[in-house]
Amino acid sequence: MDNNAIGVFDSGLGGLTAVRELNKILPNENIIYFGDTARIPYGSRSRNTVLRYANEDIEFLRKHDIKMIIAACGTVSSVIGDISDIDGIPFTGVLIPASRSACNATKNGRIGIIGTPATIRSGSFKKTVEAMRPGTQVFANPCPLFVHLVENGYIDRQNKVTKLVAEEYLEPIKKAGVDTLILGCTHYPIIKEIITDYMGDNVTLIDTGAESAKYAKKCLSEKNLLSGSTEKGKNTFYVSDSTELFGDTARIFLGHDVSGDVFSSIK
């Protein structure tokens, strides 16, 4: 048993969708979250810049007492690829958990993947799914504006702008007849109603943040690293930009008011 915290990071606040699930399925664990809000978005940047930022995020988390690292960011996960530890600390991104879940869910062997330009360009989800379930047909499309629409609150189910953009991005995926769609960016579950309204109820959506949390539970359990505490765990949030606007945006991703301390990582 290990009472150290689980470290979670993302380019911004999308990774809070993983924290939300962790709080639900591992209520006694402490969480340390880092959101790189001074440099979001990662998804429109080059591979090398994403890697550099991810390494700095991991370095920041490792200054704390952590027993596992979760990259709750589709872009980072795609660029880093399939690794299971960082210098001996168990690690997961969203790539393996979400791909596994999609392979289990599909019946017709046709899986769609949407993500940031960097995620889709990396081809990581496609390669992973095809390796896990040979013969699967994968249809991928980048959705560069989704992150910005979510960050700017264009999330209402009836929002005309987001519906129009969703239609444009999802049309080729829908036409391909997928029965499963990986939301390859932790921002996308926030607009899942709009995505479902277009794709139809019969398409299973895979929430990458939630899947990474479930995978982390399994991983910590297998390694006997779950917390021995019987008290409710504590969330601690760090952001690289000002903490001022954190609360309003965080509520969107957490689904409730923030409980926990919020700090800026800048000295």
Place this chain on the structure above:
Amino acid sequence: MDNNAIGVFDSGLGGLTAVRELNKILPNENIIYFGDTARIPYGSRSRNTVLRYANEDIEFLRKHDIKMIIAACGTVSSVIGDISDIDGIPFTGVLIPASRSACNATKNGRIGIIGTPATIRSGSFKKTVEAMRPGTQVFANPCPLFVHLVENGYIDRQNKVTKLVAEEYLEPIKKAGVDTLILGCTHYPIIKEIITDYMGDNVTLIDTGAESAKYAKKCLSEKNLLSGSTEKGKNTFYVSDSTELFGDTARIFLGHDVSGDVFSSIK
């Protein structure tokens, strides 16, 4: 006379609208441009983070032989405010040139200002215009999605998404009956047709990038710092992210293919 280069910087490539004008009105000047493409957008960040980034951008330019610095970025200009030199090097943002031009253009004394959230929150354009032309009524509205729409190529005059978003952002400004509109971000001239189609031909649009270039010419001339060269000047471009995607996006802002060398500022 001074044959050093004019240094121009922006959060990304929007500042190339200033370079375009500089090349036109000062064809013999050398330009050194820095676009912080690894950290764009600035407009959604806090004041302190914008200031920190701007100082680092200026520090980068000052490693070269430059005789003037232009912050061709509405967000940086608004946050830095009205300063005319940096350690003795002549400086201009877009704030003073664009405000002056708007005050000269208005007939009914009603001026609109659109910009990033950080620009509008700073109140700098409003204060400057009101000080320059007392009695002017100023109507400001933030347009957080415009930068992302432009960066992602949603710039065609008939683009449904951009037209819808423009309508939402511009409605209160149009209702206020302005006859002059400051495009307070160097990305916005790229969608000026869409803005004009909504606002009407009788509203004068102020292009901040172009105004800052004209102001720089006047400033260099007054200080006797114009180039003595009779040869065509050279453009040198630096970006903080990969140079790979520079050409395609730069063409949007320059209005023609890039002529000049392109380097990454990352070692």
